[in-house]
Each structure stands twice: as C-alpha cells, then as structure tokens.
C-alpha cells in the first residue's frame with residue numbers, strides 16, 4: 001500500500017492508503033477526497049484532476065507526460081512548476097508518503 005496525503009487549498013489534510021498501480025486522481029475519487037473531479041476518467045481530456053505535487057516529491061513523480069502541458073492550460077486554477085494532472089501520476093512503492101496539494105477550484 002502507498003500512503004498518500006492530500007492537502008486542500010484551505011489547509012485541510014486527508015490521508016489515505018492506496019494500491020500501487022493506481023493513480024493519484026483515481027485514489028482520491030475512490031476515497032471521497034474533495035478537490036479532485038476527474039471528469040474524463042483519466043484519459044487526459046479535462047484537467048479537472050489538476051494538482052500540485054509537494055516540492056519535496058516533485059522529482060520523484062517525474063516529468064509531465066506528452067500532452068499534459070496542453071491540457072493543464074485549461075485548468076481552472078493557477079499553474080505552478082509542480083502542476084500535474086493527477087491521473088497521470090501512477091502510484092508506486094517509491095511514492096509511499098507522497099504529498100499532493102489541491103488547487104482552489106477544478107471547474
């Protein structure tokens with residue numbers, strides 16, 4: 001299992017345990033974490049799964065995938081260097097403890 005912490009824009013924290021192989025968007029939806037919508041189900045067609053990877057974890061989650069930058073341009077909240085589509089961050093055992101910050105709005 002992979003421990004994940006989501007920190008809402010208002011500072012509220014939600015900790016969950018997710019399966020390796022899942023992704024950050026789907027794990028949030030499955031655990032009723034507010035702040036991620038995931039309208040397209042993870043096919044990189046919506047940007048409603050926008051998140052900010054915590055600075056300490058950014059190197060470990062890797063680079064944005066092809067097409068991710070274009071879709072992030074449609075995000076409702078400001079973009080930052082650590083902005084990612086959470087559906088494109090696959091959970092691995094190396095990401096145990098990952099911290100994800102949620103934007104103020106997704107739509």
Ligand code: FES
Nearest residue numbers: 042044046049087
């Ligand atoms: S869920 Fe639509 S782009 Fe991630």
